[in-house]
């Protein structure tokens with residue numbers, strides 16, 4: 001479906017990361033102008049080079065989503081460079097290299113995971129919503145996880161709390177901004193093997209890998225595109241009457257009641 005995002009400006013936080021950059025590329029391919037917001041300056045540069053090289057309209061901004069002033073500045077620069085954003089994909093997050101087990105998690109680990117995932121999503125939404133109101137509407141996609149929907153054996157308590165918290169944020173925000181024509185939905189991916197995670201998966205024993213596959217009714221690992229397409233669905237016109245929802249994209253590994 002080419003052109004779903006023609007004349008639209010999309011901000012993708014964590015846009016230089018595995019899923020974020022794949023979403024940026026796909027959104028650009030469908031006509032959108034894409035602002036990549038990330039902390040990783042080198043990866044931003046590479047991502048922007050790749051996308052502009054493919055003829056897409058892109059700009060990159062170094063921003064720490066935990067810092068409201070930095071987010072406000074990036075929002076202003078995005079408007080100036082690309083135009084008024086009507087799509088926000090809030091993908092910056094993760095367990096960010098913090099330990100899994102409670103006895104190993106420091107207060108700094110807890111703050112990092114809660115702040116990047118929850119405060120970061122909040123800060124970006126708070127700065128972008130006024131622009132969407134000016135534009136007469138928009139779509140926000142937040143990033144939960146199967147780790148926030150169920151109990152992941154891989155990630156720990158802070159990640160579970162943050163990703164479950166994002167669902168509350170999503171619903172409450174959807175209620176608040178719905179009258180302005182702004183939709184807010186969450187995506188909850190299962191395990192998607194981005195470059196970083198592929199190495200981890202490959203290094204697992206056959207037994208451990210099979211255990212993962214056996215927990216997935218579709219019994220295969222997904223392609224990144226199988227997360228990108230549902231995100232574009234939530235950001236685009238086909239989901240025009242969907243807001244406050246969570247979309248599980250996990251091959252059936254967790255099924256909501």
Ligand SMILES: NC(=O)c1ccc[n+]([C@@H]2O[C@H](COP(=O)([O-])OP(=O)(O)OC[C@H]3O[C@@H](n4cnc5c(N)ncnc54)[C@H](O)[C@@H]3O)[C@@H](O)[C@H]2O)c1
Nearest residue numbers: 014016017018019038039064065092093094143145191192
């Ligand atoms: N890959 C998966 O299997 C999976 C599964 C469930 C949920 N998710 C969620 O999807 C999102 C993207 O995951 P990914 O696999 O692409 O991770 P990734 O680590 O490849 O990308 C995350 C990006 O966020 C950026 N980032 C980190 N802290 C930031 C900050 N303070 N401000 C701005 N940017 C920051 C990083 O530099 C990185 O580029 C995350 O929210 C993650 O929790 C991923």
